[in-house]
Amino acid sequence: MEQIITEFYTKSLHIILESRSPYMSSRNFSGEQALSSPSSSTSSSSSVRPRDRWFNLALRECPAALENLDFWHQSNLEPMVVDVILVQRPLDWDPVNLSPKSELVRNLSSKERYPFCWSSDQEECGSEAKSEKIVERWVVQYDSRKVRDASSGSRRSSSNTLHNVYKKSILLLRSLYSTVRLLPAYKIFRDLNSSGQILTFSLAHRVSSFVEPFTRKEEAEFQRFGFTPVDTSSGRLCISVLYRSSISEVSSEPSTPMSPQFIPDYVGSPLADPLKKFPFLPVSHGSPSSLPFSRRHSWSFDHYKPSPPSVSFSPSPTHSEPHLSISNMNSRRFHPMSLPPHPPETSLVHKKNTSFDEYCPSPNFTPSPSPSPPIYIPGSHPSKSRNRSDCAPSSLLATKLANSPVLSSRQTLSPTPPIKITRSGSSKIDRGMGPTQTGATIDKLLTLGKDDSRRFSGVKLSSHGSPQISVSRSSSRSFPDDFDDEFPCPFDVEDVDVTEPGSRHESFDQQGPLSEPLEPGGLFPIRKSQDAAVGALVCMLKKAPPLRQDLSSSINSSDATRPEIWRNSNQESSQISEAPSGQHAASLSVASSSLVASKTTADALEELRGYKEMKNLLLSQGARSQSLANYASTS
Amino acid sequence: MNCEVCQLKELEVEHYEIREVLRCILHTIIFHRALGLVRPKDIDLELFEITYVQCGDLEVEKKIDEKIEQFISWVEKHPNKKSQICLSFYEVKNKQPSWFTNKIERLYWEQWYVNLNVAQLPKAHSNKSHHSKVVFDPGESASEERSVRRAALEASLRDVLFQIIKFVNEKKDHVPSISEGVIYFPYEITIPSSSDSAFGMDMIKRMLQTGHPTMLS
Numbered sequence: 001m002e003q004i005i006t007e008f009y010t011k012s013l014h015i016i017l018e019s020r021s022p023y024m025s026s027r028n029f030s031g032e033q034a035l036s037s038p039s040s041s042t043s044s045s046s047s048v049r050p051r052d053r054w055f056n057l058a059l060r061e062c063p064a065a066l067e068n069l070d071f072w073h074q075s076n077l078e079p080m081v082v083d084v085i086l087v088q089r090p091l092d093w094d095p096v097n098l099s100p101k102s103e104l105v106r107n108l109s110s111k112e113r114y115p116f117c118w119s120s121d122q123e124e125c126g127s128e129a130k131s132e133k134i135v136e137r138w139v140v141q142y143d144s145r146k147v148r149d150a151s152s153g154s155r156r157s158s159s160n161t162l163h164n165v166y167k168k169s170i171l172l173l174r175s176l177y178s179t180v181r182l183l184p185a186y187k188i189f190r191d192l193n194s195s196g197q198i199l200t201f202s203l204a205h206r207v208s209s210f211v212e213p214f215t216r217k218e219e220a221e222f223q224r225f226g227f228t229p230v231d232t233s234s235g236r237l238c239i240s241v242l243y244r245s246s247i248s249e250v251s252s253e254p255s256t257p258m259s260p261q262f263i264p265d266y267v268g269s270p271l272a273d274p275l276k277k278f279p280f281l282p283v284s285h286g287s288p289s290s291l292p293f294s295r296r297h298s299w300s301f302d303h304y305k306p307s308p309p310s311v312s313f314s315p316s317p318t319h320s321e322p323h324l325s326i327s328n329m330n331s332r333r334f335h336p337m338s339l340p341p342h343p344p345e346t347s348l349v350h351k352k353n354t355s356f357d358e359y360c361p362s363p364n365f366t367p368s369p370s371p372s373p374p375i376y377i378p379g380s381h382p383s384k385s386r387n388r389s390d391c392a393p394s395s396l397l398a399t400k401l402a403n404s405p406v407l408s409s410r411q412t413l414s415p416t417p418p419i420k421i422t423r424s425g426s427s428k429i430d431r432g433m434g435p436t437q438t439g440a441t442i443d444k445l446l447t448l449g450k451d452d453s454r455r456f457s458g459v460k461l462s463s464h465g466s467p468q469i470s471v472s473r474s475s476s477r478s479f480p481d482d483f484d485d486e487f488p489c490p491f492d493v494e495d496v497d498v499t500e501p502g503s504r505h506e507s508f509d510q511q512g513p514l515s516e517p518l519e520p521g522g523l524f525p526i527r528k529s530q531d532a533a534v535g536a537l538v539c540m541l542k543k544a545p546p547l548r549q550d551l552s553s554s555i556n557s558s559d560a561t562r563p564e565i566w567r568n569s570n571q572e573s574s575q576i577s578e579a580p581s582g583q584h585a586a587s588l589s590v591a592s593s594s595l596v597a598s599k600t601t602a603d604a605l606e607e608l609r610g611y612k613e614m615k616n617l618l619l620s621q622g623a624r625s626q627s628l629a630n631y632a633s634t635s
Numbered sequence: 636m637n638c639e640v641c642q643l644k645e646l647e648v649e650h651y652e653i654r655e656v657l658r659c660i661l662h663t664i665i666f667h668r669a670l671g672l673v674r675p676k677d678i679d680l681e682l683f684e685i686t687y688v689q690c691g692d693l694e695v696e697k698k699i700d701e702k703i704e705q706f707i708s709w710v711e712k713h714p715n716k717k718s719q720i721c722l723s724f725y726e727v728k729n730k731q732p733s734w735f736t737n738k739i740e741r742l743y744w745e746q747w748y749v750n751l752n753v754a755q756l757p758k759a760h761s762n763k764s765h766h767s768k769v770v771f772d773p774g775e776s777a778s779e780e781r782s783v784r785r786a787a788l789e790a791s792l793r794d795v796l797f798q799i800i801k802f803v804n805e806k807k808d809h810v811p812s813i814s815e816g817v818i819y820f821p822y823e824i825t826i827p828s829s830s831d832s833a834f835g836m837d838m839i840k841r842m843l844q845t846g847h848p849t850m851l852s
Binding site: 168 | 666671685805
């Protein structure tokens with residue numbers, strides 16, 4: 001029985017200190033570990049770093065506890081008081097416990113019962129300019145009171161057997177273990193352990209047998225929690241704690257995130273920070289398909305800085321923050337302004353395709369497409385397959401992009417983020433740049449696109465976030481003239497690869513006037529930039545009205561919204577129509593169907609009409625144009 | 636030996652919080668009832684600033700997760716309902732065959748009821764709120780409300796954990812003795828079944844199985 005009690009003390013100290021003495025503070029304890037407390041080692045079975053298994057609670061070694069236990073050669077009758085102190089010091093890494101150590105050494109030999117106090121200056125440490133505050137006081141004691149009454153004693157006789165006592169103390173220590181982690185001081189302990197830098201506060205502890213009780217005033221600040229004592233045949237084992245319920249002085253970095261929060265406009269949703277996205281655009285981590293577009297767009301942008309940029313970049317905003325944008329796009333769907341934390345994985349992007357309800361036809365795209373191309377440069381993975389098909393028409397798309405800034409925006413909106421985005425991006429670029437050589441170095445495009453996209457993305461983003469139609473309008477507004485001029489056809493020459501994604505987009509745009517713009521989002525070749533671009537595109541796409549799928553339907557519905565854009569995007573669309581024909585159709589359909597927003601559809605349709613015309617021109621260039629024609633006819 | 640019952644405070648949780656909250660509560664209870672040799676494992680919750688302790692046994696973890704999944708699917712089918720999860724500890728006793736024709740009898744000596752009120756996401760539902768369900772006004776205040784709710788839930792969860800600790804502390808006599816080599820007492824987690832009445836039937840069945848204390852030898 002005695003051993004149980006001794007072990008009980010040991011164990012409880014171990015539990016308390018294990019979660020109250022930060023690792024760093026065990027620096028000064030290494031020397032003390034040599035002194036092994038006999039009690040703690042008796043129970044451990046294995047010899048190699050055994051875990052203390054007393055009370056069926058296998059705990060790791062706790063240097064602090066071991067040290068303290070070494071000095072705890074008290075009889076079981078002495079209460080053990082563990083004070084957990086919050087030490088706030090001005091970067092003076094002076095271990096608080098060093099001084100007490102010397103005292104302990106002095107007293108080590110003596111086993112008397114007189115107070116085994118640590119450093120004399122318990123509370124104040126003025127010389128060191130630290131301020132200590134006891135935040136917790138644990139008291140473990142064994143009241144060797146006689147059993148109060150015979151009746152209870154007899155009744156409890158069975159329960160006071162060793163086995164019972166052991167069982168109950170196990171329960172008690174289990175709850176102690178849980179409680180220690182629920183009290184406020186635990187958070188401080190975690191902060192100290194997790195934070196790498198030197199903080200101005202620290203946790204120290206003091207184990208003593210006798211402490212000055214708190215004054216009444218002080219005690220009022222504490223809350224008490226007492227564990228149910230374990231009755232033994234000759235007394236009771238009690239643990240109680242006085243703790244401060246709130247420790248306000250400690251200004252620690254939040255170690256654990258409070259809760260997953262959506263960071264609205266983190267990526268700079270179009271509404272919030274339209275220009276924000278641009279920086280990412282150049283990143284070219286978009287889908288490969290977007291690459292071509294981006295390039296094209298970039299150089300095209302050179303020419304048409306003012307106008308197309310937005311267009312070509314429209315996808316870029318989405319691209320730039322693929323992750324974010326994706327989430328943005330998602331958010332756009334639901335909240336224009338907020339970025340849902342939804343993991344902006346590219347997978348999401350894809351999902352978006354189907355989930356985008358709001359499909360902002362062109363308006364959104366205008367800005368987006370532009371960004372996408374630049375971003376897309378590197379080979380994006382996601383829409384590789386798509387891109388291939390798009391690549392071919394990329395040239396067309398490039399031109400188309402110029403034509404349909406709106407388209408690109410739409411594209412971005414479409415759910416199939418990466419791919420679509422690239423498309424839109426490329427389409428936009430085309431538009432913006434107009435005829436600029438589609439084959440222009442993508443790099444150029446990228447750079448241009450970036451800048452432009454920035455601008456445009458802002459525009460576009462705004463459109464995405466907010467009423468899609470308005471955005472498209474703005475984008476179209478900004479670009480219309482630019483696009484018209486440019487469009488003439490340099491894009492035709494574009495590199496197929498680059499433009500493919502874009503062209504796809506555009507072709508889509510053209511085919512499904514309304515759907516196109518949106519679709520680009522979905523169809524955007526992922527080239528743009530994998531993450532950022534995709535994101536941007538996705539956003540755009542979301543907003544954009546579904547492009548292809550409902551080419552006919554979308555076109556019809558969204559005519560109203562996109563007249564301007566469509567005109568511009570016609571060029572793009574023509575390009576797009578070519579490229580996408582094969583793949584787009586499928587993707588577009590999916591994207592567009594999901595993304596089609598009533599409003600945008602109308603706009604998209606209108607635009608699409610315009611684009612169709614342009615597209616037709618381009619169509620002639622490619623075999624795919626046939627499909628476009630089909631679309632056109634249907635629309 | 637009587638069966639101690641503990642009804643935990645009701646928590647209002649959102650759908651995505653169910654898993655974490657349930658894991659926390661169930662593991663905490665089992666940790667306190669796993670009186671065999673354990674290597675405690677500290678787990679931090681992601682959604683809240685709470686650290687709870689697991690008993691470290693993989694079997695337990697698996698079983699709890701399974702039950703939680705079942706519960707979640709049940710909740711999805713029965714939205715807007717208050718639900719209760721019962722974690723019961725029993726002893727297996729071999730009884731002579733009685734009218735129950737059961738040789739093996741389970742003697743439940745402790746039951747914990749976790750009461751949850753699963754709130755629907757504001758977006759998903761707009762109408763019925765005949766429960767004390769938390770219904771947000773969709774819109775701008777949703778996020779604020781959400782964080783307020785979350786803070787309230789964290790405080791409530793802490794309260795529930797303290798409730799568990801207190802109950803564990805206060806009622807110790809009914810805990811059966813620990814056998815060698817057994818880490819945790821046999822337990823059972825019951826989730827509401829397809830209908831409320833069925834759940835009631837389960838309870839009745841269990842009561843019948845448990846039998847009257849005087850019947851036990």
